[in-house]
Amino acid sequence: MSPVRVGVVGLGYWGPNLARNFAALPGAQLAWCCDESAALRERHAAAFAPARFSGDLQELLADPELDAIVLATPVPTHADLAVRVLQAGKHCFVEKPLAQSVADAQRALDAARAADRILMVGHLLEYHPGVRKLKQLADSGELGDVHYVYSNRLNLGQLRSDENALWSLGAHDISVILALAGEEPTEVAARGESYMRDGVEDVVFAFLRFASGLSAHLHLSWLDPHKERRFTVVGSRQMATFNDMDLERKVTVYDKGFDPSADSYGEYITRSGDIRSPQISNAEPLRLEVEHFVACVAEGRAPLSDGASGLRVVRVLEALQHALDATRRER
Numbered sequence: 557m558s559p560v561r562v563g564v565v566g567l568g569y570w571g572p573n574l575a576r577n578f579a580a581l582p583g584a585q586l587a588w589c590c591d592e593s594a595a596l597r598e599r600h601a602a603a604f605a606p607a608r609f610s611g612d613l614q615e616l617l618a619d620p621e622l623d624a625i626v627l628a629t630p631v632p633t634h635a636d637l638a639v640r641v642l643q644a645g646k647h648c649f650v651e652k653p654l655a656q657s658v659a660d661a662q663r664a665l666d667a668a669r670a671a672d673r674i675l676m677v678g679h680l681l682e683y684h685p686g687v688r689k690l691k692q693l694a695d696s697g698e699l700g701d702v703h704y705v706y707s708n709r710l711n712l713g714q715l716r717s718d719e720n721a722l723w724s725l726g727a728h729d730i731s732v733i734l735a736l737a738g739e740e741p742t743e744v745a746a747r748g749e750s751y752m753r754d755g756v757e758d759v760v761f762a763f764l765r766f767a768s769g770l771s772a773h774l775h776l777s778w779l780d781p782h783k784e785r786r787f788t789v790v791g792s793r794q795m796a797t798f799n800d801m802d803l804e805r806k807v808t809v810y811d812k813g814f815d816p817s818a819d820s821y822g823e824y825i826t827r828s829g830d831i832r833s834p835q836i837s838n839a840e841p842l843r844l845e846v847e848h849f850v851a852c853v854a855e856g857r858a859p860l861s862d863g864a865s866g867l868r869v870v871r872v873l874e875a876l877q878h879a880l881d882a883t884r885r886e887r
Contacts, residue, residue: 560850563588563616564626565637567596570651571628575604577846578626584850588616613637617644624674624853627651631719635660638675642667647674647853649846653727653873654866656719661870665863676849676859677866679731683845685837686798686806687732690789693809694736699791700813705733706773707787713778720757722748722876725776730872731861732787733764733772740868742767746879751779754887762876805833 562584564575571591579586586607591597597609616622617640624647627637635655641648648668654677655661668675681687694702707729716724734740741764748757759777766772785800795810811829852859 557583557854559583559585560853561585561587561621561623562626562850563590563619563622563624564628565590565613565616566628566630566651567591567593567600568628571626572600572603573842574626574628574846575600575607577840577843578850579604579607581843581846581850583854584846587622588619590616613640617641617646623647624649624849626849631723632656635664638664639667642671642673642675645671645673647676649676649678649849650866651678652680652731652866653677653723653870654863655870656723658867658871658874661863661867665867668863674849674852674856674859675863675866676852677861677863677869678845679728679861679865679869680841680845681728681732682735682861683848684798684800684841685839685844686800687735687787689807689834689836690787690796690798691736693796693807694789694791698794698809699789699796700793702736702770702789702791704771704773705736705787705789706775707733708775708784710775710777710780710782710784712780712783715752715758715778717753717756720748720750720760720880721776721778722746722757722760722762722880723873725778726760726762726774726873726876727869729774729776729787731865731869733774734865734868734872736789737766737768737770737772739766739768739770741765741772741872741875744872744875744879746876747883748880749885755884757880760876760880762879764872806836808833 562578578584589607590610592611625641627650638648638650709725743765746762748760751758758779762774764772787798789796797808809832814824815827
C-alpha cells in the first residue's frame, strides 16, 4: 500500500511538532510544508527535507498526489481553510478548536460530507493513554455511576489577544468531558475575569449539567502559580484522577465513597480503601493522534475526534462564551 501523502500548513508553534510526527510515521509521507513566512520555511527546510516548501496553500491543493492537509494555523482561519481543503478533495486534519462559532464549524462539517472526505479535529487529549484509561474505568462501571467530573487546566502561561482562556484552554477539557459523558450538556454557566487585557478572560470557571444527572466543572487559567492539568471523576463506588503533570502516576484510582450503614437505615459510613495506579503506556499522545488520522485516511473510516465531535465541542464553547458575555464585569 502506498503511503498517505500529507502536507502541513502552519509552521509556527505547533505545526513543526505535527510535521515531525508525520515525517517519522510508517505509512505516511510528509510531502509538503506550507507557511506564509519565508523565515519559518527557511528555519524548518533542513529538518523536513525532502518535503517541498511553499508559501501558498493553493500549491498544495493543486497537487493531485497529495492525500491530506493538516492545518496548524491561527484559530480564526480554521473553518475557512478547512472548507477550502475539503472542497479541493483532500482529507483534512485541523487543530482544535474546529472553528470560532457553531455556524463555521457546521460549514466545515458540511464540506466534509459533501466531498466525502475525512475531517478530523486535533483534540489531542482524547488520544492520551491516561485519558483513554480514565474513560475505560468510567465506561466499565468500575467507578459505579459517575456523579461528577471536574478539571483544572492552570499555568502562568502565554497571554493571548485573539482568544480567551475558555477557547485557548477549554477546548481540551470540554472534548474530554464530552467523551466521558457520552452526551452534550443541557445547561451551562460560566464566569470569568480579565485582568491583563480588557475583554480577554485570563481565568474562567465553567459549569455543565447533563440530562443523565452528571455535572462537570472546569477551572481554566493562564494566570496561576500552579501548572496543573488534571481531571477528577467521582463515581458512586470509586473515584479516579488523571494528572498529566505526574510523570509516573498518570491515573490513580481511589476506593473511596459512602456505603450504607448496616446498623441504621438511611445512614452511610465513609469508606477509604486502597489506592492504585494502573500501568499506562508512555507513547506520545501526538504520535498516537497522527497514527489514527493516517489509519483513518488509509482505511476510509471515521476518526474518534471527527468533524461531528469538533462541532459538539464548539457548540459547548459558544454556549459558555454567551454566558461569559452575559456576566462580564462592567469597568
